[in-house]
Amino acid sequence: MTAPTPATNATSSALPSAPAMGRCPVDHRSFAQAATPGGCPVSANAAAFNPFEPAYMQAPAEYLRWAREQEPVFFSPQLGYWVVTRYEDVKAVFRDNLLFSPSIALEKITPATPEVMSILQRYGFAMNRTMVNEDEPDHMERRRLLMDAFLPERLITLEPMVRDLARQYMDRFVNQGRADLVAEMFYEIPLNIALKFLGVPDEGAEQLRQFAVAHTLNTWGRPTPQEQLEIAENVGRFWQTAQQILDTMRAQPDGEGWMYETIRQHLLHPDVVPESYLRSMMMAILAAAHETTSNATANAFLTLLSHRKAWEDICANPALIPNAVEECLRVAGSIIAWRRQATADAVVGGVPIPKGSKLLLVQASANFDPRHFENPDEVDVYREAAVEHLTFGYGAHQCMGKNIGRLQMRVFLEEFVRRLPHMRLVEGQPLEYLSNTSFRGPAQLWVEWDPARNPERLQTHSAPEQMPFYIGPPAKDSITRTVVLKDKQPEGEYAFRLVFADPQGAALPAWSAGAHVDVVAGGFRRKYSLCGAADDRQHLQVVIQREAEGRGGSRHFCDQLQPGDTVQLAGPKNLFRLDETADHYVLIAAGIGITPMLAMADRLQRLGKPYVLHYAGRSRAQMALLPRALQDHGPALTLHVKDEGGRMHLLTVVAGVQANHRVYACGPNRLIDELEALGAQWPEQVLHYEHFSGEGSGLQPDKEHAFVAVLKDSGLEVTVPPDRTLLQALQAAGVDVPCDCGEGLCGTCEVAVVSGEVDHRDKVLTKAERAANTRLLACCSRAAGQKVVLAL
Numbered sequence: 001m002t003a004p005t006p007a008t009n010a011t012s013s014a015l016p017s018a019p020a021m022g023r024c025p026v027d028h029r030s031f032a033q034a035a036t037p038g039g040c041p042v043s044a045n046a047a048a049f050n051p052f053e054p055a056y057m058q059a060p061a062e063y064l065r066w067a068r069e070q071e072p073v074f075f076s077p078q079l080g081y082w083v084v085t086r087y088e089d090v091k092a093v094f095r096d097n098l099l100f101s102p103s104i105a106l107e108k109i110t111p112a113t114p115e116v117m118s119i120l121q122r123y124g125f126a127m128n129r130t131m132v133n134e135d136e137p138d139h140m141e142r143r144r145l146l147m148d149a150f151l152p153e154r155l156i157t158l159e160p161m162v163r164d165l166a167r168q169y170m171d172r173f174v175n176q177g178r179a180d181l182v183a184e185m186f187y188e189i190p191l192n193i194a195l196k197f198l199g200v201p202d203e204g205a206e207q208l209r210q211f212a213v214a215h216t217l218n219t220w221g222r223p224t225p226q227e228q229l230e231i232a233e234n235v236g237r238f239w240q241t242a243q244q245i246l247d248t249m250r251a252q253p254d255g256e257g258w259m260y261e262t263i264r265q266h267l268l269h270p271d272v273v274p275e276s277y278l279r280s281m282m283m284a285i286l287a288a289a290h291e292t293t294s295n296a297t298a299n300a301f302l303t304l305l306s307h308r309k310a311w312e313d314i315c316a317n318p319a320l321i322p323n324a325v326e327e328c329l330r331v332a333g334s335i336i337a338w339r340r341q342a343t344a345d346a347v348v349g350g351v352p353i354p355k356g357s358k359l360l361l362v363q364a365s366a367n368f369d370p371r372h373f374e375n376p377d378e379v380d381v382y383r384e385a386a387v388e389h390l391t392f393g394y395g396a397h398q399c400m401g402k403n404i405g406r407l408q409m410r411v412f413l414e415e416f417v418r419r420l421p422h423m424r425l426v427e428g429q430p431l432e433y434l435s436n437t438s439f440r441g442p443a444q445l446w447v448e449w450d451p452a453r454n455p456e457r458l459q460t461h462s463a464p465e466q467m468p469f470y471i472g473p474p475a476k477d478s479i480t481r482t483v484v485l486k487d488k489q490p491e492g493e494y495a496f497r498l499v500f501a502d503p504q505g506a507a508l509p510a511w512s513a514g515a516h517v518d519v520v521a522g523g524f525r526r527k528y529s530l531c532g533a534a535d536d537r538q539h540l541q542v543v544i545q546r547e548a549e550g551r552g553g554s555r556h557f558c559d560q561l562q563p564g565d566t567v568q569l570a571g572p573k574n575l576f577r578l579d580e581t582a583d584h585y586v587l588i589a590a591g592i593g594i595t596p597m598l599a600m601a602d603r604l605q606r607l608g609k610p611y612v613l614h615y616a617g618r619s620r621a622q623m624a625l626l627p628r629a630l631q632d633h634g635p636a637l638t639l640h641v642k643d644e645g646g647r648m649h650l651l652t653v654v655a656g657v658q659a660n661h662r663v664y665a666c667g668p669n670r671l672i673d674e675l676e677a678l679g680a681q682w683p684e685q686v687l688h689y690e691h692f693s694g695e696g697s698g699l700q701p702d703k704e705h706a707f708v709a710v711l712k713d714s715g716l717e718v719t720v721p722p723d724r725t726l727l728q729a730l731q732a733a734g735v736d737v738p739c740d741c742g743e744g745l746c747g748t749c750e751v752a753v754v755s756g757e758v759d760h761r762d763k764v765l766t767k768a769e770r771a772a773n774t775r776l777l778a779c780c781s782r783a784a785g786q787k788v789v790l791a792l
Contacts, residue, residue, distance in 0.1 A: 034077035037354055039640040046074040049083060051337070051360075052222040056616070057433040057440060060336045068369055070390035073351040079109070079437075081339070081360040082353055087369035087390065089349040090361045093340055094394035095752075098136060100340035102397055104358055105133040106284070107339070109437055110222045116232040123236030124243075128280045131287075131400070140396060141272050144715030149258045150400050152471035154408060158193060159469050164413045165189045174419060174456075178426070178448045186297045186445070187290075190408055194289035197404065199257015200245055211238035212287040213434065225682065242283035243564050250278075259285070292403040295334035295441020296391075297316070300325065300409055301416075302445055303332045305425045307379040309506070314381060315421040318414055322474035325409045326386035331379055333391030335399075336364035337438045358374045360437065363390040374572050375510035382481045382509075384518075384573050387473045387736075388748075398736075403471050410469075419456060423449040454752035473736055480568035481518055483508075486539065488563055491624035495545040495592060496558050500569060507537040513603040514576035514596050514690075517542065520568035522560060524553035529596040529666075529690075530572060531625065534603065540569065543624045545592040568660050575747060576690045578603060582662040585611035586654060588675070590667030591618075594625050596690060597666055601633050616640035616648040616667075650674050663691040669763075676767060699725055699780075709782035711735065711792040720782070727778040735792055737778055742782035751778050756788030 034047045045066050050056065056063045064085050067074060072086040084090050088580040093100045106127070112120075131143060148154065169189060187209065214234030217223055223231055229520065239777045246263075248257060251382045253263045256341065266273040302550065304311040304324065314320045338361050353359070367389045368376040372386070392399040399405075426446035433440055451457070488500040498519075502508055516529045517540060521531040532541030546558040578600050583605055589597035594615055613636050617623035620641055629637055640648035654675070657663060663686055666673055672689045679687040704722035709729065712720065720729040727749050730737050739749045744762030753774055760770045762777035769775065776788075 019351070024197040026531070031686055036075040037357065038352075042075050042077060043071055046071060046083075047077055048623045049074070049076045049079050051437045052435050054435075057435060058431070060362065060364040060440070064362060064365040065368075068365055073349040073353075076356055076360070079360065081358045082348070083360045083362060084348055084353075085362050085365040085369075086349060086781070087372040089196050090363060090366040090390055091394050091742075093348060093359060093361055094338075094390070096396070097139075097340075097396050099343055099346055100359065101135050101343050102133050102139075102340060103135055104339050104341045106130065106219055107133075107137075108218060109220055109339075110228075112232075113228060116228045118233040119229065120236055120239075123240050125236055125239045126276070126279065127283065130277065130284045132284065132397070136396075138272075139646045140715060142277070143396075143400070144270060144442070145272060145399060146258070146262055147715075149261060150734075152402065152403065155403050155471050156195065156469070159407060159411065161196065162189070162193060162411045163415070165192060166411055170415060170419060174454060174599075175451045177451045178446070179444045181447055182294070182298050182442065185443065186301075188413070188629045189292050189412075190290040190293040190297065193408060194293075196268050198285060198289060199249065199255050199260045200286070206285060207241070208559050210234060211241065213293050214238060215283070215287045216291070216439055220438040222435070236534040238286075239283055242286055243279060244267060245286075246249070246278060246282040248576075289401060289404075291439065291441075292334045292399075292401075293408055295410055295439060296329060296405055297409050298441045298445050299332035299334055300328035300413070301447075302425070302431070302442060303379060304381075304413075305330045305423070305447065310379045310381045311417075314413065315417045318370075318417055318515070321410055321413045321417070322406075323383070323386055323479045324381040324413065325406055326389065326474060327379060327381050327383050328409075329391045330367045330373070330383075330386050330389035332440075333364060333367065333389065334439060334441050335391055336440045337362045338393060339438075363393070366390050370512075374512060374515060374574055378509065380509055381579075382479055384476070384479050384570050402736075403734075406473075407471060419454065420449055421455070422453045423447050433486055472731070472734065476570075480518075480570045482566055482568050483540070485561055485563050485565045485567055488561065491543050492622045492626070494622060494691075495543050495624040496532075497541060497543045497609065497624070498557070498561065500540045500542075500567065501538060503566065505538070508540050509572055510534075510537065511540070511572035512574055513578045513599040515574040515599075516596075517571035517572050517574075519557060519792075520570065521565075522556040524556055525570075526553040526557070529576075529599065531595040531599050534599065543592065543595050545624070576664075576666075576688070578664070579685070579688075580607060580609070583610070583660045584658075584662075585609060586657060586661065586663045587611060587613045588616075588648075588650075588653060588663065588665040588667070588671070589614065590616045590648070590671050591622075592624060593666030593671075593690070594623070594629065595666075597664065598625055598629060598633075600664055601629075601636065605633065606635075607701060611636055613637045614640060614648060614653050616646075617642065619643045649679055654678055657682065659683045659686065661686060664689045672763075701724070704782065707785065708787045709783070710789045712785060712789055725779055726776075726782060730778060730792070737792070739779055742779045747777065749778040750775050752791035754789040754791055757784040758782070758788060759784040 011286060034042045036042060064568065066084040067083065072089060073082060073084050076083050084093060089485060131139065166189065169185040173184050173694045191208065211234055214231045215238060217237045218231050249259060250263055253260060254269065262273060262278065266275065266278055304338065310324065312322050340359045340361060342353050342355055342357045342359065344355050370376050392402040424447065426448050429446045431444040482503060483500040484503045485498060486501040489497045491497045511530050513534065516527045518525055518527050519542065528542035528544055530540060531543055532539055544554050544557050547554045576596055587597045589598055590677060597613060599611050601611060613633050615623065615629060615637065620626060663679065665671060666689065675687060701723040706719060706721050709718045709720055709726060716733060718729050719732045720726050727737055727739055737749055737751065744764060747764040753776055758773055758776045758783045760776065761780040764777060765775065
């Protein structure tokens with residue numbers, strides 16, 4: 001089958017879009033006097049924002065770079081929406097589905113003309129609420145009944161079918177040397193898998209594609225009045241077809257598939273799963289269940305083949321493929337924006353949002369926010385934080401089918417890197433995208449290769465090795481890069497500075513002040529702050545203090561590692577980010593805590609920001625990086641050397657700290673505890689700190705008790721036994737909770753608490769935050785009693 005290219009509303013990187021068949025529905029003349037609903041003038045950039053022009057679809061994150069940097073929440077007069085572009089703001093709106101209702105998610109973004117409404121009525125079109133656009137409590141009550149099919153143990157049964165189909169389809173073109181992957185494979189297989197999952201017969205697949213395109217343009221596009229008429233006919237036929245399929249299934253409701261399960265739940269619980277839901281969901285799911293995976297797969301291959309080093313990395317190490325999928329979903333996800341409506345006056349990113357306002361949350365922009373992702377413009381298949389992308393949404397309405405998409409993308413990549421690692425993009429090909437606000441994927445993706453170089457034609461080709469397969473986000477231990485220890489130098493009496501480089505001399509990832517890496521060697525994995533020159537892309541430097549009474553990691557790294565040894569690194573990742581907007585900075589380091597503080601001092605010096613650096617140690621001989629601190633930051637540096645009578649008095653150090661100042665500290669628990677007490681009356685944003693270790697946060701099975709975690713948003717109850725952390729129990733139940741350190745040091749696995757007393761064991765939450773009992777760190781904290789209710 002050859003997939004047709006949409007004839008209208010396409011954007012292309014090489015060809016101009018076709019002229020509109022009628023007048024533009026937007027009055028561009030009004031933008032000179034454009035204002036927000038409250039009467040405030042909008043900026044020129046905000047007035048010019050137009051998601052229906054080619055530049056938006058070609059590179060949505062780049063198109064909105066100006067907004068992330070200058071105006072992260074702005075009103076678009078062309079859309080009549082507030083546009084949200086930064087990571088934390090988008091995530092905050094998704095998280096609160098009561099204040100920000102999903103009810104407009106499927107609303108036509110271009111109002112229908114009376115002629116269009118007449119056409120739809122002729123077909124009996126009656127689209128109502130689905131899982132995507134319904135409010136609580138209906139949404140969660142329904143979701144609880146219908147989510148079993150999406151659990152990992154059910155989805156894993158699809159993997160053999162996906163792999164068999166991938167191999168069969170590749171057999172058709174593997175020896176041809178050239179193929180359009182969308183037409184040959186990436187459209188049909190996701191559609192076949194979707195129909196199988198739903199229990200829908202696979203007849204009329206070609207017609208379903210045309211219908212899905214019409215549904216996208218009808219809901220998220222800006223067709224001209226004349227184009228709307230043609231689209232309405234297709235949408236009407238789509239509705240009729242969906243209803244015919246549903247009626248056939250309802251006549252024999254004992255079949256296999258998610259729609260059959262939904263029909264049976266309707267029969268058992270007609271008040272929770274009413275007929276109107278069945279009919280609306282039948283149409284919506286036929287489009288959503290495959291289009292997003294098809295587009296995401298094409299986007300992923302385009303991304304990896306356009307960044308050859310990333311492609312070669314996964315060919316050399318297929319264990320990186322699960323994380324490569326997440327990085328591609330971050331860089332080029334198929335869902336680029338979603339919608340919400342404020343149910344009351346609200347504030348997003350410091351901007352007042354009036355009740356009733358509509359919001360466009362641009363996940364594609366949020367996924368490139370440097371405030372959350374290190375070097376976000378780079379495609380890095382080793383990026384640990386890739387799984388934190390917002391392409392699937394976040395919170396109660398996060399995409400239920402996310403793991404079906406992940407599964408297929410992983411299988412496709414595994415098969416291609418095995419059979420066609422030498423494949424390349426056809427140069428100069430136009431990339432066409434359907435013009436709309438929310439869904440993105442190329443209509444074609446042409447690749448070429450030399451069949452004579454196919455591994456299966458070579459004598460060295462062996463039978464395919466079946467890699468262990470699992471459902472869910474990537475395993476953390478597989479996301480490491482190989483580096484070589486280039487240099488090792490003592491830093492004081494009990495520490496060493498290690499300098500790492502790429503074995504082939506390639507550039508290493510950029511990083512920002514406060515970032516860390518995980519060093520993995522000898523069976524140990526430990527986190528260390530980066531402390532070299534931030535603009536040195538050839539090396540990454542850490543200082544490791546040898547802990548004679550520690551758990552063995554630092555001893556191994558200091559005693560055993562020698563220049564020339566290969567080591568695994570994970571990261572960089574920044575959980576201790578420097579706020580660069582303050583008027584003055586107080587940097588406080590004790591012992592090895594100098595490493596992140598020195599990187600911050602370097603950055604502030606480069607920015608020309610006023611700062612002071614306080615460095616405390618037992619003796620000068622034990623103070624790592626002391627010569628560099630003196631040389632580079634002498635005028636701002638105050639030393640507190642204990643054996644010279646220079647004990648640091650924190651009350652004096654922080655005297656004069658104001659609301660527009662920032663205090664950053666890294667050191668032992670007693671230092672942090674004293675700073676917390678001294679800063680109890682400071683505004684929340686003033687004090688920032690990082691602990692050395694998570695001492696006391698570990699699991700002790702013989703001293704723990706079992707408890708139940710009730711997931712309010714998912715309707716699940718997860719039992720946490722004494723020998724498992726809450727995080728481990730949640731992940732085993734198929735709940736995506738990101739994690740980094742596993743020791744309660746980083747805050748990545750933070751979960752909102754609805755009720756139940758918490759036994760806090762982390763080093764992240766302040767005393768006030770613990771007392772509020774509204775959040776916990778799932779990697780280490782537990783329920784103090786028999787139950788805790790979580791907003792998951």
